[in-house]
Amino acid sequence: MRKTPKSPVDKVVFWGAVVISASLVAGGALWPKALSTAAQALLDKIIDWFGWSFVLSTAFFLGFALFLAFSRFGRIRLGKDDEQPEFSTSSWIAMMFSVGMGIGLMFWGVAEPITHFSTIPPELAPAHSREAAKIAMGYAYFHWAFHPWAIYAIVGLVIAYFSFRKGLPNLISSAFTPLIGEAGVRGPLGKSIDILAVLATLFGTATSLGLGAQQINSGLNYLWNTGESNNIALAIIVVMTVFFILSAISGVGKGVQFLSNLNMVVAVVLLLFLAAVGPSVFIVNTLVASIGEYLQELVPMSFRTAAFSDGKWLAGWTIFYWAWWISWAPFVGTFIARISRGRTIREFVIGVIVIPSGVTMVWFAIMGGSALYSELAGAGGIATAVKDQGPAVALFMLLAQYPAAALTSFAAILLVGVFFISGADAGSIVMGMLCAHGNLKPPSWLVALWGVLTSAAASVLLVMGGLNALQTAAIIFAAPFLLVMVGLCVSLCKALMNDQPIGVAHNSLAALRNPVRAAAD
Secondary structure (H helix, E strand, O other): OOOOOOOOOOHHHHHHHHHHHHHHHHHHHHOHHHHHHHHHHHHHHHHHHHHHHHHHHHHHHHHHHHHHHHOHHHHOEOOOOOOOOOOOHHHHHHHHHHHHHHHHHHHHHHHHHHHHHHHOOOOOOOOOOHHHHHHHHHHHHHHHOHHHHHHHHHHHHHHHHHHHHOOOOOOOHHHHHHHHHHHHHHOHHHHHHHHHHHHHHHHHHHHHHHHHHHHHHHHHHHHHOOOOOHHHHHHHHHHHHHHHHHHHHOOHHHHHHHHHHHHHHHHHHHHHHHHHHOOHHHHHHHHHHHHHHHHHHHHHHHOOOOOOOOHHHHHHHHHHHHHHHHHHHHHHHHHHHHOOOOOEHHHHHHHHHHHHHHHHHHHHHHHHHHHHHHHHHOOOOHHHHHHHHOHHHHHHHHHOOOOOHHHHHHHHHHHHHHHHHHHHHHHHHHHHHHOOOOOOOOOHHHHHHHHHHHHHHHHHHHHOOOHHHHHHHHHHHHHHHHHHHHHHHHHHHHHHOOOOOOOHHHHHHHHHHOHHHHHHO
């Protein structure tokens, strides 16, 4: 029987995460070049030696999640057999999409297809060609659709299952109970898993704040010629930090849910506007053709390694992305688990993988498709701007080519800002939960503290020119978490073999009499 903790805070996890994160941030502030060089060298070794493991395991996670959804285990509910979902389906989808990929899609929705279009490996297609545009969209889907959401789904599903169905704390370490027992979960191994999850969440969220601040800075410069500098980016981080801490301490049901719903409304309006005033026919054709390209090449892309491909390009994009999504998995997975109580495994997997992936495809078709049309048959100039000024400016260069550019650019800045707040909001709550024995409503001061620490990490490394080092550090923490994810799958399998919801046991008896009909059911 698990004992009720005396303190609301797990001191081992809290202080372990604080000391390690503070040491890394201080090292980045004092010796930015040395830390960046060392981290990059370690990252290069991880990708060179273990890049294949990211490719293979990510493909496995997708297959494993789909197997669970469409097997007999899909009927099992994440909670009691008669429990209903805590949030409506629309709010549920809005929250996980906003937290999972909000800022990333705003940042890369135009920039990634344009970058692939310009720098695609020669063996795939000539750069700046229509074939390059098609492959660019296929790879954008590949990097942002099924595979990353499957990574989130695995972590979220395992945590939700053990937390809501088995009554264990809402911690990643709790999911290892079938493998290492309660004593192991409470011991050094379990604490280490939770500390690793906090660190991955901290650095993943901090990097997201840096990207968001850079894009807001680019938008403000486009609208009002404010210039682009670290001081402006720092001011943006400070203002946004105040808002997301206020949102975080209000709780998931108020802050995150309201901001996520607002996000979806603004995003839909912006996308519909671009689809209406932009190359509508080309966008629809791009969506259809890109889905076909993606599905046709899904298996080859899923198992492509440096053996017969451009290793540098593959490492810089696909393997980098897989490691990046894994570094976000503790954060996003824990949050998705938090909002998914009462849903079946089948409903969870379909909702987490298929629906957000569909939204992502439409997003890239409108944003990326419009930019590619501009390069192929329109004003162009976006690819050059991305090459010269960086990806943060790509979205605003596209909006500048359509009516009401000032209004749509302001809406884009608002959208990035709200994604910024909701993502950091959720990250602070998750880190609070991990440091509070899995309490679904961690103390407000703890949530606020992690919000401040996250912003401090982003600010210090941004000023010192170490944002890339911070991003690299997040991926380095993802490498050991890949092993944790494999362990989560094994632990879940072991637990599911002994779990049947009401109705399944009855159907099992019927299967003895009529196995053909039972299989159809």
